[in-house]
Amino acid sequence: MGQIRATWNKTIMEFLRQKTVLFWTIGWPIIWVLLGSFSFTSNIPNDIVGYTKGAISISMMVFALMTAGMANLPGNIAQDRERGLLTKIMSMPVSPWRDFTGRLLALLAFSSLSAMLVIAVGFICGARFFFTEIEFGMSIAFILLIFLGSSGIGMLIGTFVKHVHGAIMSGVGLTVVSAALSGVMTPYQYLPSVLQSFARIYPISSANSSITYLLVGEEFAGYNPLGASQVAATVLVALLLFTLGLIAYSKLCWKKE
Amino acid sequence: MQAIQSYAVFAENVTKKYEKQEVLREVNLKIGRGEFYALMGPNGSGKTTLASILASVKSPDSGKIMIFGEKPEDAKKITGYVPQENFSSPILSGKENLMYFAELLGYSKKEAADIVQELLNKVGLLEDADKRVSQYSGGMRKRLEVATILFPGLKLLILDEPTTGLDPSARRRFLGLIQELRNEKTTILLITHIGADADLASRVGLIDRGVIIAEDQPEKLKKNSGLENVVNIETSFKNEQVSSLLSKFSEKMKVLETETGYKVFTENVEKVTPRIVRSLDQIGCKVTKIETTQPSLEDVFFKLTERKVREVD
Numbered sequence: 001m002g003q004i005r006a007t008w009n010k011t012i013m014e015f016l017r018q019k020t021v022l023f024w025t026i027g028w029p030i031i032w033v034l035l036g037s038f039s040f041t042s043n044i045p046n047d048i049v050g051y052t053k054g055a056i057s058i059s060m061m062v063f064a065l066m067t068a069g070m071a072n073l074p075g076n077i078a079q080d081r082e083r084g085l086l087t088k089i090m091s092m093p094v095s096p097w098r099d100f101t102g103r104l105l106a107l108l109a110f111s112s113l114s115a116m117l118v119i120a121v122g123f124i125c126g127a128r129f130f131f132t133e134i135e136f137g138m139s140i141a142f143i144l145l146i147f148l149g150s151s152g153i154g155m156l157i158g159t160f161v162k163h164v165h166g167a168i169m170s171g172v173g174l175t176v177v178s179a180a181l182s183g184v185m186t187p188y189q190y191l192p193s194v195l196q197s198f199a200r201i202y203p204i205s206s207a208n209s210s211i212t213y214l215l216v217g218e219e220f221a222g223y224n225p226l227g228a229s230q231v232a233a234t235v236l237v238a239l240l241l242f243t244l245g246l247i248a249y250s251k252l253c254w255k256k257e
Numbered sequence: 258m259q260a261i262q263s264y265a266v267f268a269e270n271v272t273k274k275y276e277k278q279e280v281l282r283e284v285n286l287k288i289g290r291g292e293f294y295a296l297m298g299p300n301g302s303g304k305t306t307l308a309s310i311l312a313s314v315k316s317p318d319s320g321k322i323m324i325f326g327e328k329p330e331d332a333k334k335i336t337g338y339v340p341q342e343n344f345s346s347p348i349l350s351g352k353e354n355l356m357y358f359a360e361l362l363g364y365s366k367k368e369a370a371d372i373v374q375e376l377l378n379k380v381g382l383l384e385d386a387d388k389r390v391s392q393y394s395g396g397m398r399k400r401l402e403v404a405t406i407l408f409p410g411l412k413l414l415i416l417d418e419p420t421t422g423l424d425p426s427a428r429r430r431f432l433g434l435i436q437e438l439r440n441e442k443t444t445i446l447l448i449t450h451i452g453a454d455a456d457l458a459s460r461v462g463l464i465d466r467g468v469i470i471a472e473d474q475p476e477k478l479k480k481n482s483g484l485e486n487v488v489n490i491e492t493s494f495k496n497e498q499v500s501s502l503l504s505k506f507s508e509k510m511k512v513l514e515t516e517t518g519y520k521v522f523t524e525n526v527e528k529v530t531p532r533i534v535r536s537l538d539q540i541g542c543k544v545t546k547i548e549t550t551q552p553s554l555e556d557v558f559f560k561l562t563e564r565k566v567r568e569v570d
Contacts, residue, residue: 006360010346010353017348084342088405091312091338094361256316 003094007102008109011076015068015110021075024172025067025110029060029118036060037125050128055212055220057122062146062184062208063175064114069150070157071171073107077158077253078167086253096254100246104151111147128216135214142207142214142234149203149238155245159252184208188222196223200230203238210234262326265290265413265444266311271320273306273467280306281317282467288460290325290412291442293435295458296469297449297554303467304448305341308417311446312338324413332413337406341417343398347391351382351401354390358405376404380434396427400434407438414438417448432457452554461554465562475554482560483509484552486526488533491518491546499542506533513559518546520556 015021036056044052080086089099119127131139154171161167179185181195182205191199199205206225213221225231261267266288273281280303288294298304309315311322313329313336324332345354355376359369377383380400390398399419406414416435420428436457438445447458455461455475462472471478488506492499495514503521504510506529511522523529526549534544552560 002360002363002365006357009360010349010357013353014346014348083346084340084344085346087309087314087340087342088338088344089361090314091309091333091336091340092358092361093333256314 003098004102004105007099008106011103011106012109014076014079015072015106021072025064025072026114026117028067029064029114030121032063033057033060033118033122033125033127037122037127050126051130051216051220053122053125053127054129054216057119057125057127058212058215059184059208060122061115061118062204062211063179064118065111065143065146066150066175066179066184066204067172068107068111068114069147069152069154070175071154071168072110073103073151073154074158074161074167074171075164076103077155077249078161078164081162081253082164090254090256096250100250107151107154108147111150115143130217131215139211139214142210145207145234145238146204148242149207152238152241152243152245155249156241159245159248178202178204183222200225201233201237203234203241206230206234207238261323263290264288264323265292265325266294266446267321267323268307268311269321271307271310271317271322273303273310273315273317280467281310284320284464284467284469286462286469288444288446291444292460293439293445293447293458295447295449295455295461296464297452297455297461297558298464299450299558302464304450304464305417307464308338308415308446308448309340311413312336312415314338314340335410335412336415337408337411337413338415339402339406339417339419341421343395343402345390345398345402345405348389350387350389351377351393351397352386354401355404359408362408364408372408376407379407379437380404381430394427396423396431399423399427399431403431403434411443413444413446415446415448418450419447420449420451420454452556452558455554463554463558463561465558470561471557478554478557479552482552482557484511484522484556484560486523487550487552487556488521488523488526488530489515489518489546489548489550490521490533490537490544492537493543493545495519498540499537502536502540503533506536511560513556522552522556522560 033056037053041049041052157167157170161170181198182202183191183199184205188196188199188209209221209225213225218224264287266286268284268286271281271284284307296304306315310317311324311329313333322329324336352373355373356369359373364372377386380403382397382401385397390401403419420431423431432454447454449455459474460472461475461478462469495518500512500514503519504512507521507523509522513520530547530549534547537544
């Protein structure tokens with residue numbers, strides 16, 4: 001437990017003290033929630049404006065989770081490798097699994113904080129949601145899938161992109177591009193059919209659609225993402241990405257040359 | 258013959274290749290318990306690779322290694338390694354960094370807090386414990402990183418080029434800390450390319466191109482090298498004529514070219530020095546600085562490898 005707690009403490013402090021991490025993970029999505037809530041909803045009928053703001057807030061919450069997993073995590077891994085910390089801890093009786101667990105728990109805590117802040121700002125701006133307790137529980141499960149998928153991609157980037165700036169830029173790039181192409185930042189209905197197919201396979205966007213469907217309704221999700229095969233695909237691909245990331249990190253980052 | 262278990266470090270026929278380049282070639286190294294051993298060599302000589310193999314960060318291609326009678330991976334709990342890089346987290350305080358390492362080593366929060374306080378005191382950072390490492394000087398940061406190997410129970414300390422990049426006063430303070438460790442009878446392996454640092458050790462190994470070419474006490478290495486004294490000369494220019502003129506003042510015709518002038522090795526410094534100045538003056542070469550020194554470990558290294566200073570810079 002000590003090693004997990006040590007890595008958790010170190011990683012969470014590093015996330016919370018880096019201004020760029022705070023800005024891109026929390027500040028940037030909040031800016032878009034504010035812009036979306038006050039600039040892009042002026043022509044929307046009053047009876048659905050709250051739910052539109054809700055859908056925008058969900059998308060930005062997902063964007064925050066993506067940035068945390070796909071940019072902050074690889075940045076943190078690459079930073080530790082570049083400054084020789086991984087070399088140092090490899091010389092100590094430290095288990096890679098405990099290091100990984102500590103890192104991931106810290107990321108989970110930071111991602112949850114980011115998500116809650118983004119949603120809170122959305123709520124203050126007038127975002128409204130409609131859900132039952134079960135739907136809320138299911139939404140949390142989909143948030144966890146987004147976390148697993150994003151951190152899996154993040155671990156892959158952190159393992160294969162050796163330098164800090166390269167890892168962060170790759171993560172940010174992939175976050176922005178995949179969010180734009182998969183319907184996280186663009187309404188699903190407006191995507192061309194090839195990208196709609198991608199949106200259904202990419203677990204992060206399909207989980208985003210699921211949460212939107214559960215909390216604000218199908219018209220905002222663009223389709224029903226809760227079919228059995230769709231949910232199974234979302235779970236499987238998210239777990240696959242996470243497993244691949246985990247294997248790459250533990251086998252390659254900790255590999256003795 | 259001593260038993261392997263009686264050595265702090267026992268390495269036999271260790272080889273390591275990176276792709277096709279052989280970095281270590283059948284290296285043999287034996288360091289006694291409580292000994293302060295310095296491994297000295299230029300960049301690319303294989304010393305960092307050897308250190309990281311002993312620290313169980315890298316694996317050898319072949320050879321046998323034992324740390325206090327155990328395989329390096331089983332000896333992690335008694336081996337402390339400070340790599341060359343500044344590995345401490347700059348956005349955490351000195352205290353937070355050490356707490357991280359203490360908890361990694363399995364100390365409870367309470368135990369860790371007590372030990373960290375002690376270590377910060379030992380390395381002279383108690384007053385700056387709560388400052389972020391980004392506000393530390395290079396010397397302070399290095400002392401903090403050395404503190405990570407001062408936790409109780411560590412018997413072998415491996416320090417890889419710890420004084421590189423430190424200013425003279427930080428370096429002096431740092432070496433003072435190493436001397437204190439030496440007094441505590443801990444086994445120390447210091448990796449360095451600086452002769453003056455290696456001079457502090459009880460035994461020095463000179464490594465070149467993956468081979469330990471000489472090994473002895475620093476004074477003995479110097480004495481046995483045949484290098485008695487060195488006249489260091491800085492000249493207004495350097496050329497073949499100056500070089501061959503200077504070689505006449507060395508009994509063994511031994512002259513090394515340096516960045517700013519030459520080193521002349523001679524047994525008769527007092528006689529030779531004024532004659533060198535006169536002779537150089539006669540050919541129009543001004544002597545801008547001249548001083549005599551005892552041979553350094555660097556000189557011994559160059560003598561043994563027959564290489565010029567600029568070749569290894």
